[in-house]
Amino acid sequence: GAVVSQHPSWVIxxxxxxxxxxxxxxxxxxxxxxxxxxxxxxxxxxxxxxxxGSKATYEQGVEKxxxxxxxxxxxxxxxxxxxxxxEDSSFYxxxxxxxxxxxxxxxxFGEGSRLTVL
Amino acid sequence: xxxxxxxxxTLSVQEGDNSIINCAYSNSASDYFIWYKQESGxxxxxxxxxxxxxxxxxxxxxxxxxxxxxxxxxxQIAATQPxxxxxxxxxxxxxxxxxxxxxxxxxxxxxxx
Numbered sequence: 381g382a383v384v385s386q387h388p389s390w391v392i393x394x395x396x397x398x399x400x401x402x403x404x405x406x407x408x409x410x411x412x413x414x415x416x417x418x419x420x421x422x423x424x425x426x427x428x429x430x431x432x433g434s435k436a437t438y439e440q441g442v443e444k445x446x447x448x449x450x451x452x453x454x455x456x457x458x459x460x461x462x463x464x465x466x467e468d469s470s471f472y473x474x475x476x477x478x479x480x481x482x483x484x485x486x487x488x489f490g491e492g493s494r495l496t497v498l
Numbered sequence: 499x500x501x502x503x504x505x506x507x508t509l510s511v512q513e514g515d516n517s518i519i520n521c522a523y524s525n526s527a528s529d530y531f532i533w534y535k536q537e538s539g540x541x542x543x544x545x546x547x548x549x550x551x552x553x554x555x556x557x558x559x560x561x562x563x564x565x566x567x568x569x570x571x572x573x574q575i576a577a578t579q580p581x582x583x584x585x586x587x588x589x590x591x592x593x594x595x596x597x598x599x600x601x602x603x604x605x606x607x608x609x610x611x
């Protein structure tokens with residue numbers, strides 16, 4: 381199957397700093413990327429959907445100025461948590477979909493990025 | 499809005515037993531269903547999928563059953579192994595590739611040797 385890579389896997393930062401998480405599709409062009417947030421023992425919650433070259437669509441309750449998403453190329457999307465606070469500590473997961481998979485609807489997930497804000 | 503839920507938050511089985519994980523969905527417009535496995539600290543891993551025009555699909559040691567009448571989905575794992583221990587999520591899509599994935603709450607499967 382297709383491979384989606386996230387970096388970093390783990391990040392610890394001080395409160396008030398900004399953190400960038402990268403999501404790359406390694407062997408296909410990702411026309412759409414999704415960012416999820418997952419708290420311990422809970423399901424994945426969709427934060428936003430980004431299409432290459434356009435602004436991300438955020439889910440209700442997700443602050444777009446807090447969670448900046450950039451999808452500048454067909455293989456890279458970034459999530460920047462700005463002015464991070466301890467309540468932003470979570471597991472962030474990206475997934476990607478390419479046109480070649482459009483008929484199946486299949487998504488490919490990254491390995492996730494664990495953010496801890498001190 | 500659509501909701502997808504699971505009946506059992508935790509399922510404990512013995513190695514070698516068959517496991518059945520259930521999922522209920524609410525939106526009858528859902529036409530594509532996926533089961534994911536998520537190990538601790540990792541992203542979801544695709545297991546098996548099924549379209550709404552089918553009621554059963556088999557993979558290697560796994561079978562997905564779909565009952566559209568009662569909007570119920572199940573994942574059966576044959577001869578469960580300790581490596582199957584993980585959280586399992588069902589997810590649904592409407593219009594296949596043209597909508598976002600909705601995840602269920604998840605079931606933790608614990609397999610004892």
